Amino acid sequence: MLNLIQRWLGGSAAAPWDLSDYPAWELPHAGSGRALSESQAEANLDWFQATLDERQRRLRDWLLAHQGPDSQALHGTAYAKALNTWAKAHWPQLPAFNRLPRHKPWPDCPRSGPFIVNSLLGDLGTSLGEAIRHANGDWHWGLNLDAGDLADDMHTSRRVVLLAELKHPTPETHQAVLDPEALLFGAHRFPDSVDFVHLDTWTRMVADAVSGGYHAN
Numbered sequence: 001m002l003n004l005i006q007r008w009l010g011g012s013a014a015a016p017w018d019l020s021d022y023p024a025w026e027l028p029h030a031g032s033g034r035a036l037s038e039s040q041a042e043a044n045l046d047w048f049q050a051t052l053d054e055r056q057r058r059l060r061d062w063l064l065a066h067q068g069p070d071s072q073a074l075h076g077t078a079y080a081k082a083l084n085t086w087a088k089a090h091w092p093q094l095p096a097f098n099r100l101p102r103h104k105p106w107p108d109c110p111r112s113g114p115f116i117v118n119s120l121l122g123d124l125g126t127s128l129g130e131a132i133r134h135a136n137g138d139w140h141w142g143l144n145l146d147a148g149d150l151a152d153d154m155h156t157s158r159r160v161v162l163l164a165e166l167k168h169p170t171p172e173t174h175q176a177v178l179d180p181e182a183l184l185f186g187a188h189r190f191p192d193s194v195d196f197v198h199l200d201t202w203t204r205m206v207a208d209a210v211s212g213g214y215h216a217n
Contacts, residue, residue, distance in 0.1 A: 025119035106185035125181030176215035
């Protein structure tokens, strides 16, 4: 009888995914902002650009093997919406943030060994950025070298992010900055948050970026 109850209680829960063979995302230098020199940030950008296509190819294969969307068949907001729907259905199969060993959270988090889920999250965030970049050529991957953001120790500072030239630059800044990775890591750390459970901030971000809402006004 006890076994029957246990099967009834746990039968609907999908088995956690084994990510041990997922390729680790190992930037040359961890951290952001003042923790990085400009030369270290440039080395990170060089690594990111050199590995981008191969990592996204591997991510696509992994997603297709785990009932995820196909980035070659879906584009722009269609891909973002499909990825968000998939994540809401399958997030419980990822290693939960609160079950990982104690560690620095994003963006300073480790991304290999017991923290390999962070490599997957980084690649997923990049895939949203790629959906934006392919739909609107104003955007490109680069480093946020804004002096004000560095002074404020913003998480985007000296990190690889999406950049677009503002149509109406100000004395303070001339580029719009987008960090798709932040949405993925936030949803993983806080899977019960209103933004993730009840809203689709991923698709909204992609739609606004593609339409020029972040940099064209």
